[in-house]
Amino acid sequence: MQTKSFVRTFIIFFAVIVFANGISYADGAPPLTHKLTKISQSIMAPALRFKNMDDEIVDIKDLRGKVVIVNFWATWCPPCRREMGSLERLHQATKDKNIVILAVNIGEDVDTVFPFMGTVEPSPSFPVLFDTDAAAMKPWNVNGLPTTYFIKPDGTIAYRAVGGREFDHPDILQKTIALAQ
Amino acid sequence: MKGVILATAVSFYSLSCFAAAQQTFQVDSVTGAATWMTNQHGVNFSLTQILPQQAQAFYVNRGFTLKQIQSYATSCVFMTVLRNDNAPGTIHFVRKNWSVVIDGKSRRVLSTDHWLQQLKSNNIKKSALVAFRWAQFPSEQKYEPGGDWNQGMLTVGLAPGSVFDVIARWDIDGKPYTAKLQEVRCAN
Numbered sequence: 598m599q600t601k602s603f604v605r606t607f608i609i610f611f612a613v614i615v616f617a618n619g620i621s622y623a624d625g626a627p628p629l630t631h632k633l634t635k636i637s638q639s640i641m642a643p644a645l646r647f648k649n650m651d652d653e654i655v656d657i658k659d660l661r662g663k664v665v666i667v668n669f670w671a672t673w674c675p676p677c678r679r680e681m682g683s684l685e686r687l688h689q690a691t692k693d694k695n696i697v698i699l700a701v702n703i704g705e706d707v708d709t710v711f712p713f714m715g716t717v718e719p720s721p722s723f724p725v726l727f728d729t730d731a732a733a734m735k736p737w738n739v740n741g742l743p744t745t746y747f748i749k750p751d752g753t754i755a756y757r758a759v760g761g762r763e764f765d766h767p768d769i770l771q772k773t774i775a776l777a778q
Numbered sequence: 779m780k781g782v783i784l785a786t787a788v789s790f791y792s793l794s795c796f797a798a799a800q801q802t803f804q805v806d807s808v809t810g811a812a813t814w815m816t817n818q819h820g821v822n823f824s825l826t827q828i829l830p831q832q833a834q835a836f837y838v839n840r841g842f843t844l845k846q847i848q849s850y851a852t853s854c855v856f857m858t859v860l861r862n863d864n865a866p867g868t869i870h871f872v873r874k875n876w877s878v879v880i881d882g883k884s885r886r887v888l889s890t891d892h893w894l895q896q897l898k899s900n901n902i903k904k905s906a907l908v909a910f911r912w913a914q915f916p917s918e919q920k921y922e923p924g925g926d927w928n929q930g931m932l933t934v935g936l937a938p939g940s941v942f943d944v945i946a947r948w949d950i951d952g953k954p955y956t957a958k959l960q961e962v963r964c965a966n
Contacts (some may be wrong), residue, residue: 704912731908740919758926759927759928761927
């Protein structure tokens with residue numbers, strides 16, 4: 598009887614912990630897809646200038662000439678957590694092809710983000726920037742997390758993805774590499 | 779221990795299923811939280827109960843005190859998912875146009891601004907407010923077909939255990955569409 602009670606308590610405790618760390622996605626959340634929305638008009642990417650994990654400023658304007666993937670995310674956002682590993686796999690497949698990934702964290706700090714990165718498989722090696730005030734959300738027209746933009750080497754926006762994606766899918770890999778060629 | 783792992787795995791698996799029926803209903807065997815889901819006009823819409831202690835745990839982990847988040851956590855919170863699977867175009871919604879119907883009377887879901895106004899006067903840390911703001915389901919959004927979607931929290935503002943219908947509204951190039959979930963229940 599005591600064992601049963603302990604197991605029940607443990608299960609409830611486990612569920613609350615999972616939920617507290619990021620709203621549990623054992624909730625019928627949709628599977629991640631791989632569709633990117635092509636932006637037909639020529640729209641320049643807005644300014645983006647934040648500190649990285651090493652307290653150094655990273656400015657998107659210094660990356661002109663490269664394909665830049667800008668991913669807005671937070672550790673407590675379930676689809677952001679789900680897609681993070683695939684973003685690293687995309688990074689591994691494209692990092693020597695003039696393609697840069699910037700993961701812009703919204704509202705958190707290094708003490709929160711660094712331990713989280715260790716839980717992602719594979720652990721992200723691309724730069725994480727810190728937008729502590731969520732200042733980039735309005736100019737980048739981000740209404741929900743995650744949102745990801747693919748920027749061409751000339752600084753215009755090529756694709757947008759609202760919601761979680763499977764970034765290492767061959768379709769996304771192909772589209773990303775094509776932007777750099 | 780094996781039993782715990784098995785129960786958790788079964789729960790995760792059972793809730794990963796995506797039914798094509800008009801409205802489906804599932805209960806998480808671990809938390810007891812219920813999910814109502816529908817797929818209409820190529821758009822998937824679901825609400826999952828968030829138990830008050832779950833909402834409290836989530837926001838305390840983001841920097842709130844229990845007292846600061848108590849009112850929100852007990853205001854009938856749902857995890858909301860809206861996703862454009864294969865609608866005939868870009869869907870656009872404004873959340874204030876969504877309604878809750880209870881006892882034949884229609885009312886709006888509570889807005890994010892409503893909560894931010896209440897919380898701002900409470901000496902809450904800026905980082906906690908940023909997390910709160912962005913953990914809510916978007917107030918307005920556009921989703922392209924093929925899988926654009928968001929997941930976020932929505933408060934109905936009804937008493938625990940209340941049963942209601944909820945109507946989500948969106949448009950495609952100005953043409954209105956709706957999806958309705960019936961007999962949704964606030965968590966106790």
